[in-house]
Amino acid sequence: MKAVRRHVYGSPEVIELEEVPKPEIGDDGVLVRVRAAAVNPGDWHLLRGTPYVLRAVSGLSKPKVPGLGADFAGVVEAVGKGVSRFQPGEEVYGCAPGSFAEYVAVPEGGPIAAKPAGLTFEQAAAVPTSAMTALQALRDKAGLERGQKVLVNGAAGGIGTFAVQLAKAFGAEVTGVCGSANVELVRSIGADHVIDYTKEDFTRTGHRYDVILDNIANRTVGECRRLLTPAGAYLSNSGGGGRWVGVMGRVIRLNLTNLFVRHTLPTFVTRENAADLAALRELIEAGEVTPVVERVFPLAEVPEAIAHVERGHAKGKVVIAL
Numbered sequence: 001m002k003a004v005r006r007h008v009y010g011s012p013e014v015i016e017l018e019e020v021p022k023p024e025i026g027d028d029g030v031l032v033r034v035r036a037a038a039v040n041p042g043d044w045h046l047l048r049g050t051p052y053v054l055r056a057v058s059g060l061s062k063p064k065v066p067g068l069g070a071d072f073a074g075v076v077e078a079v080g081k082g083v084s085r086f087q088p089g090e091e092v093y094g095c096a097p098g099s100f101a102e103y104v105a106v107p108e109g110g111p112i113a114a115k116p117a118g119l120t121f122e123q124a125a126a127v128p129t130s131a132m133t134a135l136q137a138l139r140d141k142a143g144l145e146r147g148q149k150v151l152v153n154g155a156a157g158g159i160g161t162f163a164v165q166l167a168k169a170f171g172a173e174v175t176g177v178c179g180s181a182n183v184e185l186v187r188s189i190g191a192d193h194v195i196d197y198t199k200e201d202f203t204r205t206g207h208r209y210d211v212i213l214d215n216i217a218n219r220t221v222g223e224c225r226r227l228l229t230p231a232g233a234y235l236s237n238s239g240g241g242g243r244w245v246g247v248m249g250r251v252i253r254l255n256l257t258n259l260f261v262r263h264t265l266p267t268f269v270t271r272e273n274a275a276d277l278a279a280l281r282e283l284i285e286a287g288e289v290t291p292v293v294e295r296v297f298p299l300a301e302v303p304e305a306i307a308h309v310e311r312g313h314a315k316g317k318v319v320i321a322l
Contacts, residue, residue: 003101004302005066009049012303012310015068023105027082030106032092035121037099038071039302039318040129040158044310067098068302069320073115073124074104083108091115093124095272100302100320113277116284119291126158126291126317131280133237133270134163134213138170141266142211142233146171151227153202154215155191156182159237161292161316163213164191169288175209177202177216182315189292203227211235228263235266292316 005018025031046068049055058064073093076086085108086092094112096104106112115124138144150167154160155176167174168190176191179198186194195202203223210229214236224234283289294315297305299322309318 001102002299003098004068004299006047006063006068007066008062009047009055012044012047012307015047015303015306017300017302020101022103025078025080025105027080028108029080030076030083030086030092030108030112031078032072032074032096032104032106032112033077034072034074034099034102034104034322036073036125036296036322037069037320038125038127038129038158039305039309039320040070041309042070042129043068044306047306065097067101068306069098069100070095071125071128072096072099072104073119073121074322077103080108086112091121091124093128094274094277095128100299102299102322109274111272111274111277113274113281116281119284122293122296122319122321123291125319126293127162127280127284128272128277129270130158130317131162131166131289131291132272132276133159134166135276135280136268136270137213137235137237138163138166138211141235141268142213144170144172144211147173148210149173149175149208149229150211150213151175151177151202151207151209152191152213152215153177153218153224155186155194156315157215158314158317160213160215161185161189162289163215164189165289166283167211168192169283172211175202175207179313185292185315189290208232213237225263230263232263233266234263235268237268293319295319296321298322 001022003020006014076088076090093115096106150172152160152163155164156178164176174191175193176186177195178186180196183194208229210232212234296319
């Protein structure tokens with residue numbers, strides 16, 4: 001099969017399209033013919049090996065695993081003899097390491113579920129990581145309730161576009177923060193209020209929010225906390241920290257600050273799982289959530305796709321079509 005590989009850390013130029021063996025499956029395995037895969041910020045972090053703390057897991061001097069990509073949508077090609085949930089020919093979506101390839105293998109009990117009806121493969125591939133991140137942040141960590149007020153900073157990005165729609169589906173009043181070019185997009189996906197950060201500083205509007213989901217981290221935690229109601233929650237899945245610790249620096253600061261303030265400042269790592277994929281499928285099929293796909297690249301142009309995401313300001317998701 002054809003698959004994207006990189007054998008050293010570096011820029012998108014180190015990526016190669018190679019012929020490699022198809023993945024093998026065991027008794028509990030599902031082999032999927034990939035029809036589309038999505039690009040996430042994690043892809044360019046893994047590509048460059050930054051922040052450097054990441055290399056303790058991914059490989060100190062070179063990548064332990066040469067593949068890239070995590071999200072996929074496709075068709076079941078074969079299943080192990082112990083698999084009962086899936087059958088060959090079924091359309092599925094989910095997460096698997098190395099999804100920038102013609103085939104991936106996933107355990108039956110892993111993050112794989114039936115593809116939402118009515119979505120193209122490209123749309124379905126855009127969902128897993130970003131939508132699960134938004135879902136787990138709002139539902140599980142913030143405990144979002146109907147009638148609460150939510151601010152999403154970075155509302156036009158991959159996670160942001162899902163967060164706006166999920167918050168509305170949960171009955172919240174939603175304010176999205178984005179640039180001028182994306183105001184209409186954010187409004188079109190359900191935001192009640194949109195703040196153009198090029199014209200207005202969202203930390204100085206005087207409004208208060210029960211939940212802030214910060215996808216950009218271009219304001220300090222203190223500035224954002226001043227916008228919270230007394231029992232409000234601030235969640236960040238981004239942050240500076242430079243090449244050495246990256247977002248972990250902000251995570252450490254949030255955990256320390258959480259010891260001394262009344263607000264909730266939870267940190268979290270997205271848990272890829274089939275139950276949330278099924279929950280998202282229900283919301284999508286009910287018309288509550290629609291993936292926003294900005295651009296679709298062929299497999300041979302994965303370097304250009306990752307470079308586009310790394311530059312920032314992508315609207316919604318960038319997808320690879322196979």
